[in-house]
Amino acid sequence: MEKIKEINTDYLIVGSGIAGLFTALNLSRLGKVIVITKKDLSESNTSLAQGGIAAVSAEGDSWESHFEDTIRAGAGLCNKKAVEIMVREGPGRINELMKMGVSFDYKGDQLDLTREGGHSRKRILHARGDRIGVEIIEVLSEKIAVSGNIEVHENTFLLELLKSNYKDEDRVCGVLARTGNLFRAYIARAVILASGGCSMIYSNTTNSRAITGDGIAAAYRAGADIMDMEFEQFHPTALYNPPEPFFLISESVRGEGGILLNKKGKRFMPDYHPMAELAPRDIVARAIYNEARKDSRPYVWLDVRKHEVSFLKKRFPLIYSTLKEKGIDMAKDLIPVAPAAHYLMGGIRTDLYGRSSVKGLYACGEAACTGVHGANRLASNSLLEGLVFSGRIPLRILAEEKDVRFPMDRLDIELPEFVTAFQAYNTLSFDEDRQEFREKMTERAGIEREAGGLISVLDWLEKNRGICGKREKLSDEGYELMNMMTVGELTVRASLLREESRGCHYRKDFSESSADWENKHIVLNKNSGSEVIVL
Numbered sequence: 125m126e127k128i129k130e131i132n133t134d135y136l137i138v139g140s141g142i143a144g145l146f147t148a149l150n151l152s153r154l155g156k157v158i159v160i161t162k163k164d165l166s167e168s169n170t171s172l173a174q175g176g177i178a179a180v181s182a183e184g185d186s187w188e189s190h191f192e193d194t195i196r197a198g199a200g201l202c203n204k205k206a207v208e209i210m211v212r213e214g215p216g217r218i219n220e221l222m223k224m225g226v227s228f229d230y231k232g233d234q235l236d237l238t239r240e241g242g243h244s245r246k247r248i249l250h251a252r253g254d255r256i257g258v259e260i261i262e263v264l265s266e267k268i269a270v271s272g273n274i275e276v277h278e279n280t281f282l283l284e285l286l287k288s289n290y291k292d293e294d295r296v297c298g299v300l301a302r303t304g305n306l307f308r309a310y311i312a313r314a315v316i317l318a319s320g321g322c323s324m325i326y327s328n329t330t331n332s333r334a335i336t337g338d339g340i341a342a343a344y345r346a347g348a349d350i351m352d353m354e355f356e357q358f359h360p361t362a363l364y365n366p367p368e369p370f371f372l373i374s375e376s377v378r379g380e381g382g383i384l385l386n387k388k389g390k391r392f393m394p395d396y397h398p399m400a401e402l403a404p405r406d407i408v409a410r411a412i413y414n415e416a417r418k419d420s421r422p423y424v425w426l427d428v429r430k431h432e433v434s435f436l437k438k439r440f441p442l443i444y445s446t447l448k449e450k451g452i453d454m455a456k457d458l459i460p461v462a463p464a465a466h467y468l469m470g471g472i473r474t475d476l477y478g479r480s481s482v483k484g485l486y487a488c489g490e491a492a493c494t495g496v497h498g499a500n501r502l503a504s505n506s507l508l509e510g511l512v513f514s515g516r517i518p519l520r521i522l523a524e525e526k527d528v529r530f531p532m533d534r535l536d537i538e539l540p541e542f543v544t545a546f547q548a549y550n551t552l553s554f555d556e557d558r559q560e561f562r563e564k565m566t567e568r569a570g571i572e573r574e575a576g577g578l579i580s581v582l583d584w585l586e587k588n589r590g591i592c593g594k595r596e597k598l599s600d601e602g603y604e605l606m607n608m609m610t611v612g613e614l615t616v617r618a619s620l621l622r623e624e625s626r627g628c629h630y631r632k633d634f635s636e637s638s639a640d641w642e643n644k645h646i647v648l649n650k651n652s653g654s655e656v657i658v659l
């Protein structure tokens with residue numbers, strides 16, 4: 125194999141969603157930044173975001189109210205310090221976005237705010253109707269293009285984190301990545317994983333195909349702490365239209381008065397929660413799951429027929445046109461919806477400045493876990509989290525990594541043996557194994573779990589551990605499956621350990637929350653096993 129190409133930079137970021145791009149812009153003031161991303165720059169969950177971003181801006185609203193709503197949704201598990209930082213710093217970060225050119229929707233001269241599930245008032249800013257993600261990514265990308273200090277390497281797949289013994293300290297010093305057939309060792313003072321969550325481990329998901337938990341799996345292999353993996357949020361309302369991917373019908377459709385009906389046409393959410401359709405997501409998702417089961421079919425109806433076509437077209441242009449293409453007219457027809465895996469609350473454990481448990485390694489956005497979302501994320505808090513905590517990373521890097529000199533003065537660093545063993549990859553197809561694994565996760569480690577089902581997934585993983593073959597020979601698809609199986613195993617292990625139900629984690633065999641588990645987080649580490657901690 126040709127020599128692996130070495131590339132030196134000050135800071136290496138993996139991922140081009142809101143977290144990766146915002147970190148890149150902030151870090152570019154401190155040095156040279158390279159962003160690597162798996163597909164093209166715009167491929168991410170951020171680009172798919174529809175509903176909006178939550179932040180206090182209306183008169184009469186307060187950070188205390190946003191704080192309380194977030195804590196309530198998090199079901200006794202939020203890291204309160206992280207929540208306070210997010211809701212207090214959020215409005216300032218949104219102002220930064222506006223100054224960069226992000227254009228939110230206005231009604232007259234006021235921001236046009238909407239309300240979503242779990243929020244006690246209207247505080248969701250939206251853009252281009254229901255295309256906030258595209259608006260943010262386009263603006264951040266334009267800024268990056270003219271920044272002069274940031275390179276973006278597209279179609280470049282993170283394989284492994286590289287470690288060194290710099291000054292006798294075990295630390296991350298870069299990443300091994302691959303662009304087509306070309307292997308590259310990026311050497312950097314600090315690596316920031318902004319590679320998103322892992323909802324592709326489920327067969328019914330709203331996520332981009334790129335979101336297979338690669339960063340979390342690589343961090344685990346490098347010895348980082350991984351926390352709260354049992355908490356996967358299922359979005360209640362994705363369009364049920366198999367075999368196509370689950371297209372999201374944003375929460376704001378319910379925010380604008382959409383109601384849920386069972387087979388008989390009866391509105392059922394008021395029987396489940398006083399906030400009815402705007403109850404926290406786990407409650408709405410499980411209610412839909414139950415009602416659909418009672419009706420012996422895989423979906424319920426979402427009804428927004430009270431609105432005029434003109435309103436729906438203006439307020440939900442993407443949803444309206446996508447449904448129309450599929451033969452559904454929102455103004456006249458009921459929409460078949462079912463829950464789908466949507467967001468990972470857990471991930472790489474970080475402090476409040478994005479620092480992981482391994483020196484030189486940082487994480488932000490959905491890949492990271494500060495504990496800010498607890499057991500259940502409040503709607504539209506994830507873009508906000510990505511923004512706020514990625515904005516804090518440069519502060520810690522400035523304090524801790526700016527004097528690290530190895531990348532610059534050792535251009536010819538010796539790569540570890542496992543890296544040099546990487547070879548041109550084989551072209552095996554993993555489609556069937558991938559599908560089987562994802563279906564198992566959905567059936568047995570999804571909205572409802574119990575010990576027997578979870579153990580059977582672990583057995584399957586154990587039996588099939590070898591299916592991917594040697595990692596040195598894996599194609600990107602093979603690597604994805606290996607990573608999905610790793611994060612799937614972490615999800616199942618944490619779900620088995622937590623013998624209670626809380627937020628998005630529902631155990632049929634332990635259907636109540638237990639005071640013993642309040643405020644307790646499960647941390648998994650390759651070297652030290654599992655630990656239960658209080659933040």
Ligand SMILES: Cc1cc2nc3c(=O)[nH]c(=O)nc-3n(C[C@H](O)[C@H](O)[C@H](O)COP(=O)(O)OP(=O)(O)OC[C@H]3O[C@@H](n4cnc5c(N)ncnc54)[C@H](O)[C@@H]3O)c2cc1C
Nearest residue numbers: 139140141142143162169170175176282320489490504507
């Ligand atoms: C359909 C949908 C709608 C949503 N709507 C909202 C909303 O309205 N409001 C809200 O707050 N949240 C919403 N969310 C959640 C929110 O979009 C995400 O949590 C957030 O965008 C995550 O941002 P991120 O930067 O952490 O990761 P992402 O935006 O997911 O970006 C991850 C990046 O990492 C790259 N990557 C992954 N693996 C590798 C690898 N091996 N090598 C190189 N690169 C890699 C990916 O290609 C991608 O560029 C929505 C999510 C979905 C799926």
